[in-house]
Amino acid sequence: MLTDHHGAKVAQALALALTEALESNGWSVAELSRRSGISRLTISNVLQGLVWPDLLTVASLEKALDRDLWPGRVV
Known part of the structure; x- marks a missing residue:
């Protein structure tokens, strides 16, 4: 199952941290796109778990x- 994969857990934790940062x-x-230079599409895809950011x-x-x-190795 993909969600048991460490990489998937890292991507999920990163998306959660990104969501919390935006809300905060x-x-x-x-x-965020304007301030970071990262496209809105890329940020949206990360938030939705569609891509793993480089x-x-x-x-x-x-x-x-x-x-x-x-999140490092703690997830």
Whole structure:
């Protein structure tokens, strides 16, 4: 089952952290896109679990949000 895969758990945890960061900042996907340089489509796809973001995408989102999103090995 894919959800038991560690990579899938990491992607789910990252999507949850991204959702919480957006809500905490009161930002829309469009606002995060503007601030991070990551397309709205990519951000939406990450939030929906349709794609697993690459490191450059994660780093850009973390910098724009001024918070860590990567859950590490603890998931």
